[in-house]
Amino acid sequence: MAEKKQNQKQINIELDEKTAEGTYSNLAIINHSVSEFVVDFISMMPGAPKAKVKSRIVLTPQHAKKFLKALNDNVARFEKAHGPIQDYEQPHIPLNFGPTGEA
Numbered sequence: 001m002a003e004k005k006q007n008q009k010q011i012n013i014e015l016d017e018k019t020a021e022g023t024y025s026n027l028a029i030i031n032h033s034v035s036e037f038v039v040d041f042i043s044m045m046p047g048a049p050k051a052k053v054k055s056r057i058v059l060t061p062q063h064a065k066k067f068l069k070a071l072n073d074n075v076a077r078f079e080k081a082h083g084p085i086q087d088y089e090q091p092h093i094p095l096n097f098g099p100t101g102e103a
Contacts, residue, residue, distance in 0.1 A: 023041065023043075023054045023055055024043055024054070025041035025042060025043055025054055025055070026042075026043060026044055027041075027042040027043070027044050027051070028040065028041050028042070029042065032061070032064075035060070035061070036058050036059065036060060036061070037058070037059045037060075037061060037063075037064040038056060038057075038058050038059075039056070039057045039058075039059070040053045040055075040056050041053070041054050041055040041056070041057070042054060
């Protein structure tokens with residue numbers, strides 16, 4: 001076991017001040033192709049006819065699955081500590097991203 005710890009490399013992760021502030025998103029749209037998952041994080045204001053993509057994350061299918069597992073684990077820990085997260089029904093929002101692309 002000690003040998004395994006010695007073989008692990010440590011990664012130093014930098015977080016600049018602007019990125020540390022974060023970006024608010026209240027909508028995520030996920031698309032995928034054979035080779036990638038694309039997650040668009042969007043901020044919508046009530047009653048506004050337009051919304052902007054604030055961030056786009058592109059993942060390999062393997063990383064998307066790891067992300068899903070990590071998010072599930074974190075939600076489970078959150079709910080264990082704070083109780084169930086309420087899931088409110090949202091009205092259908094017709095979305096228009098312009099012409100349909102191909103991957």
